Amino acid sequence: MPSSGYDAACLPDLLPLYYRRLFPFAQYHRWLNYGGVQKNYFQNREFSFTLKDDIYVRYQSFSTQTELEKEMLKMNPYKIDVGAIYSHRPNQHNTVKSGTFQALEKELVFDIDMTDYDDVRSCCSAAEICSKCWTLMTIAVHILDRALRDDFGFQHLLWVYSGRRGVHCWVCDEAARKLSVAARSAVAEYLSLVKGGDETVKKVVLTDPLHPFIRESLAVVERYFPQYALHEQEILSRKESVDKVLALVPEDILFLFQCCIYEGNKACSRRYIGRALATAKKGQHFEKEIMLQYCYPRLDVNVSKGVNHLLKSPFSVHPKTGRISVPMDLEELDTFDPLAVPTIRSATVLNARVVCCDAAERRKIRDYKRTSLAKYVKYFDQFLDGLALSWKGELLKKSDLEKDF
Amino acid sequence: MQFSGRRRKVITSPQVELYGQALQFYGQPPLENMSLSEFESFAVDRLKLLKTIENLGVSYVKLSDDYKRKLDNESRNLNFPYRPDAVPDDRKSQVGPSEYEKRRKDHISHFILRLAYCQTEDLRRWFIQQEVDLFRYRFNGLQPKQKVEFLHKNNLQYDTISVEEKKTLQDKLVNSSHNVSGITVEDQDFYKVPFQDALDLVRTRKVYLKAGYVYIPHQDIVAIVLNDFRTRLSKALALTARSLPAVHSDERLQPLLNHLSHAYVGQDYSIQKNVGKISLEQIDSLSVKSFPLCMRQLHQALRDSHHLRHGGRMQYGLFLKGIGLSLEQALQFWRSEFIRGKVDADKFDKAYAYGIRHMFGKEGKRADYTPYSCMKVILSNLPSQGDHHGCPFRHSDPELLKQKLQFYKVSPSGISQILELVKGMHYQLACQKYFELTHSIEEASFSLNHPNQYFIESQRVLGGGKDIKREVGTPQRSQENSAARGSTTDREAAAAANAAKDLPEMTEDLDSFFQDA
Numbered sequence: 001m002p003s004s005g006y007d008a009a010c011l012p013d014l015l016p017l018y019y020r021r022l023f024p025f026a027q028y029h030r031w032l033n034y035g036g037v038q039k040n041y042f043q044n045r046e047f048s049f050t051l052k053d054d055i056y057v058r059y060q061s062f063s064t065q066t067e068l069e070k071e072m073l074k075m076n077p078y079k080i081d082v083g084a085i086y087s088h089r090p091n092q093h094n095t096v097k098s099g100t101f102q103a104l105e106k107e108l109v110f111d112i113d114m115t116d117y118d119d120v121r122s123c124c125s126a127a128e129i130c131s132k133c134w135t136l137m138t139i140a141v142h143i144l145d146r147a148l149r150d151d152f153g154f155q156h157l158l159w160v161y162s163g164r165r166g167v168h169c170w171v172c173d174e175a176a177r178k179l180s181v182a183a184r185s186a187v188a189e190y191l192s193l194v195k196g197g198d199e200t201v202k203k204v205v206l207t208d209p210l211h212p213f214i215r216e217s218l219a220v221v222e223r224y225f226p227q228y229a230l231h232e233q234e235i236l237s238r239k240e241s242v243d244k245v246l247a248l249v250p251e252d253i254l255f256l257f258q259c260c261i262y263e264g265n266k267a268c269s270r271r272y273i274g275r276a277l278a279t280a281k282k283g284q285h286f287e288k289e290i291m292l293q294y295c296y297p298r299l300d301v302n303v304s305k306g307v308n309h310l311l312k313s314p315f316s317v318h319p320k321t322g323r324i325s326v327p328m329d330l331e332e333l334d335t336f337d338p339l340a341v342p343t344i345r346s347a348t349v350l351n352a353r354v355v356c357c358d359a360a361e362r363r364k365i366r367d368y369k370r371t372s373l374a375k376y377v378k379y380f381d382q383f384l385d386g387l388a389l390s391w392k393g394e395l396l397k398k399s400d401l402e403k404d405f
Numbered sequence: 406m407q408f409s410g411r412r413r414k415v416i417t418s419p420q421v422e423l424y425g426q427a428l429q430f431y432g433q434p435p436l437e438n439m440s441l442s443e444f445e446s447f448a449v450d451r452l453k454l455l456k457t458i459e460n461l462g463v464s465y466v467k468l469s470d471d472y473k474r475k476l477d478n479e480s481r482n483l484n485f486p487y488r489p490d491a492v493p494d495d496r497k498s499q500v501g502p503s504e505y506e507k508r509r510k511d512h513i514s515h516f517i518l519r520l521a522y523c524q525t526e527d528l529r530r531w532f533i534q535q536e537v538d539l540f541r542y543r544f545n546g547l548q549p550k551q552k553v554e555f556l557h558k559n560n561l562q563y564d565t566i567s568v569e570e571k572k573t574l575q576d577k578l579v580n581s582s583h584n585v586s587g588i589t590v591e592d593q594d595f596y597k598v599p600f601q602d603a604l605d606l607v608r609t610r611k612v613y614l615k616a617g618y619v620y621i622p623h624q625d626i627v628a629i630v631l632n633d634f635r636t637r638l639s640k641a642l643a644l645t646a647r648s649l650p651a652v653h654s655d656e657r658l659q660p661l662l663n664h665l666s667h668a669y670v671g672q673d674y675s676i677q678k679n680v681g682k683i684s685l686e687q688i689d690s691l692s693v694k695s696f697p698l699c700m701r702q703l704h705q706a707l708r709d710s711h712h713l714r715h716g717g718r719m720q721y722g723l724f725l726k727g728i729g730l731s732l733e734q735a736l737q738f739w740r741s742e743f744i745r746g747k748v749d750a751d752k753f754d755k756a757y758a759y760g761i762r763h764m765f766g767k768e769g770k771r772a773d774y775t776p777y778s779c780m781k782v783i784l785s786n787l788p789s790q791g792d793h794h795g796c797p798f799r800h801s802d803p804e805l806l807k808q809k810l811q812f813y814k815v816s817p818s819g820i821s822q823i824l825e826l827v828k829g830m831h832y833q834l835a836c837q838k839y840f841e842l843t844h845s846i847e848e849a850s851f852s853l854n855h856p857n858q859y860f861i862e863s864q865r866v867l868g869g870g871k872d873i874k875r876e877v878g879t880p881q882r883s884q885e886n887s888a889a890r891g892s893t894t895d896r897e898a899a900a901a902a903n904a905a906k907d908l909p910e911m912t913e914d915l916d917s918f919f920q921d922a
Contacts (some may be wrong), residue, residue, distance in 0.1 A: 072555025116790045152600065175601075175617070183601050186608040197799040199702075209580040211610050260719030298790065399669050 006322040011050065015076050015317065017348045021074070023315055024377045029065035030384050031080075031172075032056050035391025037398065044104075046083035046090040048310050049075055050319070051347055054107070058083075058310075060092040078319045080161050081310040085177075103308035107177055108154075108171035108187065109167040110297040111311065112140045116166065116298040119198075122241060127320075133230040134338060137167050139224050142299035143170060143217045147191060151213060156387045158380075159328040161341055163318025167328065168311060172266060172387055174394075181305055193296050201247050204292045206285040218288055221295045229294050248290050314380070317344050327383065347373050424508040427486060429553070430637060431558055435513045441657060444517060448665055450483045455535040461853075462538055463780055466830065468545055468743035476542055482527075485511050486543075520652055521665035523645040528666050535640070537635050544627055561633060563596040566620065571595055574613065578620060581613035585622055593622045596629075603629055683729045685738050693727075695863035697856045698797045698839055699782060700724050704738050706793040711746025716786050716794040718757075720777055722764050727776035727857040732765045778855045779792065781835050797825075798832040814843050 033042045047060040062068040072080075085104035086093070093101045119124050123132045141159055147270065149152045156172040179187070193214070196203045206214065215354060233239045305308055312318075316325050322343040328336055343351075350372050465472040486507040502510070505676060509736035515536070522532035547555065571578070575590050603619045606612040606628045612619045621629065652661050683691070691706040703721040707713050711722065716789045718739075739761055743753050759768060764775035779796065788795040797806055803824060810820045819842040826835035837853045844866050851862050 026733075119790055151614045151618070153615075182604055186600075186604040186671070188606045190610050190614070195787060195789070196792060196802075197792035197795065197800065199788070199793070199797065199805050201802050201805065203790075210581070211581050212577045212613065213610060215580075318652075 005086070006345065008319055008322075010322075011078055011317070011319065012076070014344045014348050015078070016073065017070050017351075018317065018344050019069075020146075021351055022347055022373055024373075024380065025065055025122075027071050027377060027380050027384060029068065030313065031178055031387070034172075035388060035395060037391050038393045040089075043089055044085045046086060046103075046308075046310070047313075048078035048083060050079035050080040050081075051075060051077055059093050061090040061092075069225060078317070080313040080316040082313045083310040084308045099191070104262075106307050106309075108168040108176040108179055108184055109304060109309070109311050110171075110188075110191075110299050111162075111166065111303040112137060112144075112297055112299055113162075113166040116300070120233075120244075120294045123237070127165050129338060131337065131339070132228075134336075135224055135228045135232070136295065136297075137338075138333055138336070139220060139228075139295050141167060141328070141330070142193075142220045143297055144191060144299075145330060146216060146220070149214060151190075152187065156383070156390070158314065158383055159330065160314045160325050161323075161328055161338055161339075162312060162338075163316075163323040163325045164321050168325075170311075170314070170331050172389065181307055184307070185301060185305045188301040190297060191297070193292055194298050194299065202293070203288070204289045204296065206292075207288055210288075211283070217296060218292070221291050225295060229291070235293075235294065243402060245290060248293060249286050250284060304315060324373065324376075326373070327380050329379045342373055342376075419427050420470070424505050425553065426558070427508070427722055428540070428555060429512070429545065430634060431512070431641075432514050432637070434516050435509075437728065439513070439821070444513075445661055446660065447510055447514040448517040450485070451518055452665060454485055455481060455518075455532070455539065457779070458535045458538050458542075461529075463783065463833065468542065473546075487546075488546060518665065519642060519645050520658075521589050521641040524589070524649065524666065528644050529639070533635060533638050536638060537631055540634050541627070541631055544630060549624075549665050552626070555628070556673075558669070559630075559633075561626075562622075562629065563598045563602075565594045566597055569710075573614075576618065578613050580620075581620075582622075582625070584624070589622050589624070593624060596621045596623070598629055602632055604621070667789070684732075686736055686740070688725075691860075696868060697836055697859040698809075699795065700860075701799055701813075703793050706756050707742055710746075711742055713790055716759075716792050718760065719764070719796040720762060720782060721921065724856050724860075725774040725881055727762060728860050732762065732767065735761050735765070752806060776855070777811075777835070779853065782856070783832055790856065796832055796836075797826050798835040803827060808843040813843075815839070 012324075029042065031044055041077065043063050045061060045062060046058070047062070049060060050056050060071070062071060083090075083108035086363045087102045087104055088096050088101065114124075114129050114136065115126055117133070117136055121133045121136070123130055140141055145157060146160070148157055148169070154173045154176055156173050158170040158172060160168045160170065162168055189212070194203045210218075229235050233241075235245055303311065312325055314325050314327055317323070318325065322345060322346060323338075323341045324347060420636070420853075458476065461475055466476075477487050484502050484507055486504060518532065522528040542563045544555070566574075571590055577588065578595070579585050580586060580588050600607050600614060600617055600619050600620055601849065603612065603621065605619070606619055606625070609612060611626070612621060614620075652662070675856060675907050680789060688704070689708075693699050696704065700721060703713065703717050706717065707721070722735065725738070730738065739757060740750070740753050742758060743751055750756070762768045766772055782794075783796045783799045786794070788800055797809070801809070806827070807820055807824065810823065811817075815823070819838070823835045823838050823842075826838060834851045836859070837849050840853070840859060841847070841849050844863065846866060849862070851858065885908070
């Protein structure tokens with residue numbers, strides 16, 4: 001992914017600056033402490049660090065925000081992952097009787113990775129992304145956000161850009177944190193429509209009746225499909241990509257496409273698609289299946305299933321690109337540009353400038369703030385304010401019970 | 406339970422209330438004395454029933470007519486309840502044990518197996534899965550009125566939604582499920598159940614879900630009940646595990662319980678008898694001659710792209726361990742292949758070597774992982790984009806499977822036989838047919854349920870057909886993997902004989918039963 005001359009060699013110098021001046025420790029702690037409603041929630045949380053030279057350390061835990069800050073400044077992690085809340089302090093897990101150290105709770109998480117779409121995107125592959133295929137992430141976020149809120153009733157969702165080629169979702173509701181492995185896996189499967197590996201050609205099969213969830217998801221896909229698939233990805237323009245689409249069409253309708261599409265005439269092929277749709281038998285949903293196979297979110301169920309699964313932390317740096325994993329404001333989702341996300345270099349450099357110049361200079365640089373980390377931290381604050389409302393209720397309940405006024 | 410000597414105590418008065426219901430949640434343990442021989446025979450019979458359920462569950466769609474018929478047969482043969490409308494003390498009109506006695510056997514045997522299967526996570530998971538399937542089959546056999554009665558007797562209280570709400574949601578309710586029509590919505594009560602209590606319905610998207618609640622018509626309350634059953638059993642097993650030391654102190658029981666819990670697994674191919682007997686150079690030719698299709702596919706993908714994703718590494722790596730690769734050989738094998746791809750030696754040592762050592766029990770919690778059985782390969786960890794693991798008969802497009810078989814020079818008639826089996830969802834039978842075709846034999850002498858078993862049988866055939874085990878006294882096994890075969894009289898004679906035998910002999914029969922299955 002083109003990252004304007006980023007070199008991982010700068011990390012040893014820039015990370016200390018980042019952690020000292022920019023990493024939002026106060027907000028971070030406010031999040032993971034969850035209002036202090038449950039005892040030792042923050043203290044029993046596992047973090048894992050990847051240090052220089054790929055040294056990986058698990059079962060890190062901290063008693064206070066200050067301790068977290070100190071340790072991070074000391075260890076200078078290249079990568080930070082967040083894990084579960086355990087029954088005991090993770091950094092003391094060796095002292096606990098075997099079998100009793102267990103992962104108890106964690107946010108419900110989702111990981112959408114662009115490489116899982118390699119068979120349906122033509123502009124990039126593997127770790128590369130561009131503005132054309134980023135639409136897939138936009139679609140994924142719209143669909144999953146709606147489903148998690150409307151269908152499952154979750155309210156506190158934090159969407160985070162992974163820093164390279166995907167997005168993560170952290171569902172922070174209390175009910176979500178307490179979900180069992182079976183429940184997490186059921187949620188992930190409910191949300192899965194694209195099934196099958198390299199050996200499977202047709203990955204989406206729809207049968208009547210179409211579940212309301214599928215209808216809602218299709219509505220989102222249909223909004224983006226013409227611009228994204230036909231125009232940007234040009235799935236009907238070149239022979240190889242056309243062949244791939246035709247492989248998903250039922251045999252009895254196939255003949256309608258043969259002659260026309262190979263001419264590369266888009267208008268002609270659309271007319272034939274229309275005729276094919278009219279001819280399609282009741283219960284055949286091939287045009288929907290094609291759209292879903294090209295656009296519907298592909299999640300890794302294994303990431304969501306495990307209570308103890310470690311996932312990249314918001315506001316950590318992605319060592320391969322230098323970009324910071326920033327929370328995404330869903331109001332601005334359609335204009336989100338992953339290539340404009342601050343890198344550790346731009347953020348620290350900008351911060352240095354702002355700090356060491358006079359008021360007049362600062363006013364000139366005000367516009368730069370739009371690309372700095374500040375707006376992402378502000379959005380994170382708003383998210384936390386919403387989350388805090390749920391704690392307040394709990395804390396009141398608790399103090400009432402203990403008659404502690 | 407209290408254990409007296411070998412004297413059988415006769416129960417004189419029929420306790421109709423105790424076994425008044427055909428189906429139960431096994432909330433209360435039995436409180437009676439019984440003989441040790443009855444204790445043993447009950448346990449063994451239930452285990453046979455659960456094993457049948459496991460096998461049927463892979464070969465047939467659960468609750469299909471074939472499935473139910475075979476399970477009915479097996480229940481009848483083993484003297485377990487199978488007709489839920491029979492009345493408890495109706496002894497006179499039946500040959501053999503009465504309905505009451507069958508229910509008593511069902512009750513007691515369940516609790517005995519809890520003792521044997523509460524000890525480890527794997528055992529618990531297996532036991533719960535089979536008991537849930539058994540419960541599902543039995544609940545499905547109840548009349549609607551009996552179902553309602555069951556719910557009320559077992560305290561499953563969920564709220565119903567108002568008529569207005571039903572009207573507003575009508576379209577969505579109808580579109581969420583095959584068996585909900587406009588009439589269903591009008592006629593039946595709909596319950597609002599938190600989604601965590603109806604995971605099976607959520608997972609398969611067979612229900613309307615809104616704001617964290619699923620809306621279930623009365624007729625579908627089964628899934629909820631099953632979930633409840635599963636949860637209760639899971640908690641109960643955890644409690645049972647804690648009281649095990651007391652049970653184990655009774656020396657009459659410990660050997661039987663240990664044997665019961667080992668029997669379910671049969672061969673798990675984790676004990677490496679042949680470590681070091683396979684050399685790395687042989688693997689390519691072995692993959693063609695003796696690997697099942699799933700492993701041949703994985704090996705091919707590995708050679709082609711010099712890489713396999715996690716699911717593939719686990720499935721194939723453990724299989725290789727099972728056929729006798731040592732840790733050093735495995736490391737060399739994976740390393741040399743990955744280096745040909747995009748991974749350099751350093752990265753391999755950092756990122757992948759750990760995983761391989763983990764497989765061999767040298768890292769982390771040092772569990773010596775067992776190679777995946779066919780059941781596990783078919784049912785868990787579905788392959789997705791970029792994956793090559795799973796069972797080709799289950800997970801590959803039929804067209805691609807056909808092409809692959811053609812490429813591997815399987816005859817056209819053979820291919821259509823295989824595809825027929827795949828269509829009927831008999832994946833292991835399809836693989837067995839593949840074995841027969843590639844080894845040019847008429848009929849495989851084994852019932853396939855493990856990739857490593859395929860390998861061993863293949864080597865055996867290619868090495869000159871040595872001793873193929875046939876136990877004396879157990880019914881002949883035909884090709885179909887059904888444990889319900891064999892005449893009733895055979896079984897009853899065997900069961901009666903078993904009841905009188907000493908423990909060591911009985912456990913031998915248990916062994917032979919499961920090895921053949």
